[in-house]
Amino acid sequence: MxxxxxxxxxxxxxxxxxxxxxxxxxxxxxxxxxxxxxVIMVLSVAGFVVPLFNGNSHHEGAAGAD
Incomplete structure (x- = not known):
């Protein structure tokens, strides 16, 4: 993902x-x-944390496109 x-x-x-x-x-x-x-709201935090641990967050991709 x-x-x-x-x-x-x-x-x-x-x-x-x-x-x-x-x-x-x-x-x-x-x-x-x-x-x-x-509980659902707490688990939704994983949607924001997963990209940080995978090293491909949205901001890094945007910065690399410049």
Missing amino acids: DGSTAITAGFGALLVGVLVILGGVFTGGQELIIGAGG
Whole structure:
């Protein structure tokens, strides 16, 4: 998975996590649903961290194109 794909996946997972948390809040404060959304949001950080460990982050590719 290249850097831009991982970052896009991270943003997508972050959005899903927010929507799950909001769903839990609007269904009467279901702690289990809110917790699941929080876990999804924490796991979405991997979309931003994976490119850093692979050494091909989006900014490095942009800098090399100049």
